[in-house]
Amino acid sequence: MRRTHTTDLTHAVPGETVRLQGWVHRRRELAALTFLVVRDRTGLAQVVVREDDPAWGAVPPEETPVEVVGTATTSARAPGGVEVTAASVTALGEPAATPVVELWRPTLDAALPTLLDHAATTWRHPRQRARWEVAAASLHGFRATLDASGFTEVHSPKLVESATESGASVFEVDYFGRPAFLAQSPQLYKQVLVGVFERVYEVGPVFRAEPHDTVRHLAQYVSLDVELGFVESHREVVACLRDVVAGMVAAVHERAAAAVERLEVDVPVVPEEVPVLHFRDALRLVGAPDDEPDLAPAHERALGAWARETHGSDFLVVEGYPTASRAFYSHPDPEDPRWSRSFDLLFRGVELVSGAQRLHRHADYVRVLAERGYPAEPFASYVEAFRHGIPPHGGFAIGLERWVSRLVGAANVREVTLFPRDLHRLAP
Amino acid sequence: MRRTHTTDLTHAVPGETVRLQGWVHRRRELAALTFLVVRDRTGLAQVVVREDDPAWGAVPPEETPVEVVGTATTSARAPGGVEVTAASVTALGEPAATPVVELWRPTLDAALPTLLDHAATTWRHPRQRARWEVAAASLHGFRATLDASGFTEVHSPKLVESATESGASVFEVDYFGRPAFLAQSPQLYKQVLVGVFERVYEVGPVFRAEPHDTVRHLAQYVSLDVELGFVESHREVVACLRDVVAGMVAAVHERAAAAVERLEVDVPVVPEEVPVLHFRDALRLVGAPDDEPDLAPAHERALGAWARETHGSDFLVVEGYPTASRAFYSHPDPEDPRWSRSFDLLFRGVELVSGAQRLHRHADYVRVLAERGYPAEPFASYVEAFRHGIPPHGGFAIGLERWVSRLVGAANVREVTLFPRDLHRLAP
Structure with a gap:
């Protein structure tokens, strides 16, 4: 039957x-x-x-x-x-042991450590499972959008010779008797693969040895990485990001409708054109001093409110962050190199995605590393790759868990991670 | 313009x-x-x-x-x-440095180490890039098939507390001052997530500290993992695998037609029903002694020829491998527990995929670990998970690089890996 x-x-x-x-x-x-x-x-x-x-x-x-x-x-x-x-x-098996929380109750009434310690069963709760259904639908929408736009899926090494994102927060591995590191991002690989496929994406784990015990940091998370070549500026990268987020939202509606209803998710509408504000103007708008290197969380909240009131948008792009405060591979604004062709996407007043046009000339990499006083050796293979003809390009990375936590209103990113890893947690 | x-x-x-x-x-x-x-x-x-x-x-x-x-x-x-x-x-950039191999020539005429040392440029060769296009299409087909069959995509931790697959070949990580290991497979996670979603898949890196320098081993590869619950036996797992492989083949045709043509790939036809042979009968067919614990490569080749001649099939499932020679979580055949409900899928006479129905009762795990003399402690959390009601289930894992190398006829799995990692290679 x-x-x-x-x-x-x-x-x-x-x-x-x-x-x-x-x-x-x-x-x-x-x-x-x-x-x-x-x-x-x-x-x-x-x-x-x-x-x-x-x-x-x-x-x-x-x-x-x-x-x-x-x-x-x-x-x-x-x-x-x-x-x-x-x-x-x-x-169809032995009588099950009594779960630590009663899964049949409408809400999961347990402290976070209890939920995480018993994740294998607490994820069975329909409200908990619905959160991952939103994640899985988002992944589908991410790929579907890029597959339809000429992107190629790639998979890059997670074991690398040197740490290039930020030396302090990297896990060391015993690699056949010599040291290796867990990749903090596929940054270099996606950049050089633009030289092969023009447009690439990767969905995979990234590793950060974050010594901070906060509600938004994990030692491993799922990074949705995108990089595209032959761009004129970061604005084409912003347009790509807009389409990707719209595709993720559409997939959440289509593939996780029951989860959206169960969790009463207020799924955002992604405008055709996300409003864009220059960092300089953003500072003025929130009344911050002109020489602030970055936006504080309170600034971001105020900008989120402004975008909602002025543009009716849950999303706002802030572009042109100070070059000195962004990653070394960010492309400066040719008209005024104090500002960079980088951007953040704010979602309801919180940073969701960072992206930028990147440097693509070998000479620029050599110069910027010297200017920043970075040691040459760990970056040697990174820099070398740009001798071989990488076109102007840019990209962004979306943290899956951050996206889902914002969408479903989870206070802690651990609540939407199947089996989180952090300073204190290596199991289950 | x-x-x-x-x-x-x-x-x-x-x-x-x-x-x-x-x-x-x-x-x-x-x-x-x-x-x-x-x-x-x-x-x-x-x-x-x-x-x-x-x-x-x-x-x-x-x-x-x-x-x-x-x-x-x-x-x-x-x-x-x-x-x-x-x-x-x-x-659109500086004049490019001269590549180590002439990429405009019809074939890439270079030794493998040269290709790998300069992967960032050698992947640009149209024949080389075509190989990855087959890989990317295969990934698409894998997911499309499972998405259409009620499966949920999951992402599991790559940093784990203990090695449960085979102790010798595991990478150790300094995890905030204590030892952790890189996951050799998502085996336990996909099994317990059957308890949540019934049917799950994961595409992600797995890590094997393989001290062997062979043409088919990598330290990191992309594993396509599937697990499904409420099965009667491994035969439903075999049927699922058949559909997945057929979906991958269809996607290669649809999405990588130019690559197939360029590489002259002899894309196989996946029969509606893949022929199935019991291990016992497979031994007899190839004239091997009854008490062989496994099939030798020569046996597999002979079986591949047999499947082609007798069934006109490039694929053959061998089921019922001796319980003692398979992973501890393999389900024995209830009628004769010397044989297991495990299987291998042979493709043109070479093993491509392993799978099985798994044990699902807590008592069975306790018993089998004791019988095999495994230490209790590393398996404690694995075993504990089965107290909470995991239905009968099974699954399989496909190695992406192995699949692509077989399909395109690459002699070495490194030839189809973007940036391979092995005993000697940690860069680029």
């Missing part, structure tokens, strides 16, 4: 025999009646067991995987209007 | 002004004529520069990124029947 998913039970013909598979989500044993709620990947179904039914007294504890065979029966109190009666219930 | 891609030049109206962007693929300076071949991500275009043209004497060296503006002109000798004349050529 074919399996019926719980959400398809509503289409069953009353009287029809159906076969469900899933977990005992809730077992409620009354004197003459046992209510069983079965959870599968699509949703929940109600099974009513009465004294003469084969399942009477045989419903295993919550979280046990089961198969239920019974009769589809119209019922006003059942989700979807159909419940299962006269059922037999077969356990 | 809009950019014209080289492959679209064939549709240009003769006399129309066009703008190309790409690299100087080939520069041939004759007395009264310079032939310039421009390469972009779509293909090649011919530009003919004569003495009075703006570009005369101004074509930069090979591999320099350029913009070409000129007149589309019908020409029988040009690819696609159209060349560009009366052109101006603007370098």
Whole structure:
């Protein structure tokens, strides 16, 4: 007999025999009646067991995987209007241990460490699982947008010879007896692969040995990296980012509609043209001194409010951050090299994505590294790559967990990470 | 003016002004004529520069990124029947250094170490790039098949507390002052996530500290992992694998047709039902002793020939490998536990994929680890996960680089890896 998913039970013909598979989500044993709620990947179904039914007294504890065979029966109190009666219930494994939190309650009422320590079971809660469904849909939208725009998916090494992003926060690996490092980003690789494919993206883990214990830092996160060549300036990179975010939002609507509804996500509308503000003007707008090197979180919040009020937009691009305060590979503004062709995308007043046009001339790399007083050796292979004809290019990186946490309103990025890694956490 | 891609030049109206962007693929300076071949991500275009043209004497060296503006002109000798004349050529960067190999030659005539040392440029060769185009298309087909079958994409930690696959070949990481390891596979994570999503897949790096210097081992490779719950046996896992491989093959046809043609790939046909042979019968068929624990490469080749002759199939599933010779989490055959519900997929006589139904009962894990004399502690969290109701499940993993190398006929897996990592190689 074919399996019926719980959400398809509503289409069953009353009287029809159906076969469900899933977990005992809730077992409620009354004197003459046992209510069983079965959870599968699509949703929940109600099974009513009465004294003469084969399942009477045989419903295993919550979280046990089961198969239920019974009769589809119209019922006003059942989700979807159909419940299962006269059922037999077969356990598909041992009786499950009692979970540390009651997964059948509408909300997961537990402290974050408890949730994380028991992630393998707490992710089963429908509200928790919905968060990852938003993540998975976002990944789909990211790729679909880029696949449709001539991008090539790439995979770069995670074990590298030297740290090029920022020396302090890097994990060291024993690589066959010599030191190696975990890649903090695919930055160099995506840049040189522009020389091969013109437009590339990578979805993969990046590693930061962050000694900070904050709500937004992880030791490993999923980075959605994009790089495209033959650009005139960072503005084409901004346009690409706009389309990518719009594609992610569209995929969340299309592929995670139930999750959006369950979590009451206020999914943003991505305007055709995201408003752009120069860093200089952004400082003035928030009343900050002209020589601030960066925007403070309070500034970003004020700018977010301004974008909403003035442009009706949840998104705002701030461009032209001071060259000195951005990564060495950022391209200066040719008209005034104190400012860079870099940008941040703010989402509801919080930084979501950083990007830029990059330097593409070998001589510029040599010059900027000398100016910044960086040691030559760790950057040698990085710099060498630019001898071989890399066109003007730029790109950006979206942190998956940051995006999802902002979207679903999670206070801590760990709440949307399947098995987070941080200063204190290496398991599960 | 809009950019014209080289492959679209064939549709240009003769006399129309066009703008190309790409690299100087080939520069041939004759007395009264310079032939310039421009390469972009779509293909090649011919530009003919004569003495009075703006570009005369101004074509930069090979591999320099350029913009070409000129007149589309019908020409029988040009690819696609159209060349560009009366052109101006603007370098989009510094003159490129001379590549270590001549990328304009039809084949890449260099030893493997040279190719790998200069990967950032050698991947630009159209034949080399075509190999990765097959890889990228395969990834697309993998995900498309699973997305259409109710699977959820997941991302698991690459930094783990203990090595559970095989203790010897693991990289150690300094994790904030304590030891951690790079994950050899997402095995445990995909198994426990079956408890959440029922059906999951992950595309990501896995790490093997392989001390062997062979043509098929890498220290990092891209693993395409799949796991699905509520199976009756490994046969449903085999059916899923068949669909996944068929989806990958279809995507290679659809999305990498030019690469297939360029490399003359003999793309296999995946039969609706892949023939299945029990390990016991496979041994008999090749005339090996009954008590062999595994198939030797020569056996696999003989079986591949048999599958082709008897079933007209490039693929063969061998199932029922001896339980003792497979991973501890393999499910024994309930009818005869000497054999396991594991399988290998052979492609043209070489092992391509391993998979199995897994153990799903906590008691079975406790028993098998004791029987094998494994230490309890490293497996404690693995085993603990099975207290919480994991349904019968199984899965498989496809090594991307192995798949592509078999498909395109590369002798060494490094030839199809963008930036390989091995015993001796940590750069570029």
